[in-house]
Amino acid sequence: MTKTTKPNTVAQPEDRLLTEEEIRAMGDDDYMNPAQLAFFKNRLQELEKELLKNAGETTEHLRETVLVPDPADRATIEEEHALELRTRDRERKLLKKVQQSLASIESGEYGWCEETGEPIGIPRLIARPTATLSLEAQQRRELKQKLYGD
Numbered sequence: 455m456t457k458t459t460k461p462n463t464v465a466q467p468e469d470r471l472l473t474e475e476e477i478r479a480m481g482d483d484d485y486m487n488p489a490q491l492a493f494f495k496n497r498l499q500e501l502e503k504e505l506l507k508n509a510g511e512t513t514e515h516l517r518e519t520v521l522v523p524d525p526a527d528r529a530t531i532e533e534e535h536a537l538e539l540r541t542r543d544r545e546r547k548l549l550k551k552v553q554q555s556l557a558s559i560e561s562g563e564y565g566w567c568e569e570t571g572e573p574i575g576i577p578r579l580i581a582r583p584t585a586t587l588s589l590e591a592q593q594r595r596e597l598k599q600k601l602y603g604d
Contacts, residue, residue, distance in 0.1 A: 573588070
C-alpha cells in the first residue's frame with residue numbers, strides 16, 4: 455500500500471472514538487480513515503494538554519523556591535530543580551513533535567512515512583503517536599547515525 459491523497463475528513467467530536475483494539479482489528483484498506491485519524495488526534499491532544507499542564511506546574515514550583523541556609527539542603531534543591539528543568543526540556547521537544555503531528559493530521563499527511571511514503575503502521579503509531587518514519591526507515595536512519603555520526 456502506498457500513500458494516496460484522501461480528503462481530510464476527521465470524525466466529528468460527537469462521533470464515538472474507537473478503542474485501541476478496534477483500531478488494531480481494522481484492515482489495511484481502512485488505514486488512516488476518518489475514525490483512525492480522530493483516534494490519533496484525540497490521543498495527541500490529550501498528550502499536548504498533559505505536557506502544557508506539566509510546564510505550568512514546573513513554573514509554579516520554581517516560583518515557590520524557599521531559601522535555606524544549609525549548603526547541603528540548598529544543593530539538593532538546586533539539583534532537583536536542574537532535574538526538573540531537564541525533564542521539561544525533553545517535554546518541550548515532545549510538545550513540538552505533538553503539535554507537528556496534529557498539523558500533519560490536518561494536512562492529510564499523518565500516518566505516512568516522510569521518507570518512503572509507505573504507511574507507518576497502526577501498532578507503531580499507537581506506541582509512538584508522533585512517529586514520522588516507518589520502522590524500516592527509522593532503523594536505516596539509526597544505522598546511518600551509528601556508522602557516520604550525526
